[in-house]
Amino acid sequence: MPYRTPRTVHATTVPGGPAILDALRRLLDPHLAAGRVRLLPGVRVTALVTEHGRVTGVTAEDGTTWPAPVVVLATGGFGYAPDLFAELEGAPLTTSAAPTSTGDGLRLGRAAGEGLQGLGRYLPTLGGLPPAEGDLRVDWTHRPHLVAPERPPWEIYVDRAGRRWVAEDDPSIDRKERALVGIDQMTFWMVFDARALRESRPMVHGWSGEQLHAMCGRRRGVHRAGDVGTLAARAGIDAAGLRESVARYNAFVAAGHDGDFGRSHLPAPVAEPPFYAVENHPVTLITFAGLDVDEQSRVRRADGAVIPGLYAVGEVIGAAAVNGNAFCSGMCLTPAMAFGRLVGRALAASAHAGGRAVTDAASSSGGTRNPST
Numbered sequence: 001m002p003y004r005t006p007r008t009v010h011a012t013t014v015p016g017g018p019a020i021l022d023a024l025r026r027l028l029d030p031h032l033a034a035g036r037v038r039l040l041p042g043v044r045v046t047a048l049v050t051e052h053g054r055v056t057g058v059t060a061e062d063g064t065t066w067p068a069p070v071v072v073l074a075t076g077g078f079g080y081a082p083d084l085f086a087e088l089e090g091a092p093l094t095t096s097a098a099p100t101s102t103g104d105g106l107r108l109g110r111a112a113g114e115g116l117q118g119l120g121r122y123l124p125t126l127g128g129l130p131p132a133e134g135d136l137r138v139d140w141t142h143r144p145h146l147v148a149p150e151r152p153p154w155e156i157y158v159d160r161a162g163r164r165w166v167a168e169d170d171p172s173i174d175r176k177e178r179a180l181v182g183i184d185q186m187t188f189w190m191v192f193d194a195r196a197l198r199e200s201r202p203m204v205h206g207w208s209g210e211q212l213h214a215m216c217g218r219r220r221g222v223h224r225a226g227d228v229g230t231l232a233a234r235a236g237i238d239a240a241g242l243r244e245s246v247a248r249y250n251a252f253v254a255a256g257h258d259g260d261f262g263r264s265h266l267p268a269p270v271a272e273p274p275f276y277a278v279e280n281h282p283v284t285l286i287t288f289a290g291l292d293v294d295e296q297s298r299v300r301r302a303d304g305a306v307i308p309g310l311y312a313v314g315e316v317i318g319a320a321a322v323n324g325n326a327f328c329s330g331m332c333l334t335p336a337m338a339f340g341r342l343v344g345r346a347l348a349a350s351a352h353a354g355g356r357a358v359t360d361a362a363s364s365s366g367g368t369r370n371p372s373t
């Protein structure tokens, strides 16, 4: 049923993100010109200054300390921090996030004892080749072709143990992404044979069958072998598990029925050498875990107590705080701006009122919504 009310608003002037910047710049520029706001581009904050449990400023990379009555962390997510990502999400990082998504705000907060929210809510985008060595970026040009309605699959998907984990022809990418969360390291391999490479539509965007064949052993994550056991060894899959899954799947093809996952597109067995395995990582755009905050965006410790002088807004509180474990269009940028605005207004009102602790400011703003619910 079509929506009665438009659910998406598209910028009509400049497309995409620049339209948002455009609107914000018009609000910010007069304050910059009047000297009420000072921007320090290129300054990286490396520590919070605390006195008797209260945050009283920040220290920058070059050692400069900036005293402040309150600090608002708005440092974004950790989609470019492989160590934090592995620790909090338990998967290798293949990312589309900006290199500035270093998780600095999370590290600063955790160093001061703040709690986390949104753990276990991560939802990956399905899927991408592992990045080239020494890189984190997903290669969108050569992304595996995993959308079943666009390319009915000839391959099986197996996890590290060699087990299938989903109906590969499920038309819902959302269901596949949710199933992916449950497998080891959210990493899987497309496994197929020579006939599939010949007869399927291209397995990987931008590569013909011949090009994929040529990439085996040269491009990280793309493997080929004359038998299933050797393929498993090359790809890092459990060989016994893979042999068993291939045999089982081939029996389902012969019977015309997938007794494990109900897959209905069963064009051919995986039987004609050479055999291929293409590794897929979960792809990250946003990170779901973040600093725990109360309904006034004040950062909380692990025991629930508010840390005086410290606020957090945007992806640093974790996308799950406003999205749950789902991708909701626009529900990262707009809450970041909305909660930032609410905190800014409350702090400004408090500063104007004078004589009252600025850390209590947000409690007087009224009407703020709890971003953690």
Ligand SMILES: Cc1cc2nc3c(=O)[nH]c(=O)nc-3n(C[C@H](O)[C@H](O)[C@H](O)COP(=O)(O)OP(=O)(O)OC[C@H]3O[C@@H](n4cnc5c(N)ncnc54)[C@H](O)[C@@H]3O)c2cc1C
Binding pocket: 043, 044, 045, 046, 074, 075, 076, 077, 096, 097, 098, 100, 101, 102, 104, 105, 285, 286, 313, 314, 315, 316, 329, 330, 331, 332, 333, 334, 336
């Ligand atoms: C490919 C892609 C597409 C997306 N599409 C959408 C979409 O359509 N809709 C949507 O709502 N969201 C989308 N998102 C998510 C959205 O872009 C982010 O969630 C959002 O930008 C987060 O805003 P933020 O202000 O919290 O953090 P950021 O925009 O990441 O800004 C954080 C800033 O803090 C700075 N910083 C970090 N650490 C420090 C430090 N230690 N000291 C000083 N400064 C620091 C960074 O340099 C950066 O400028 C997308 C993300 C990606 C990667």
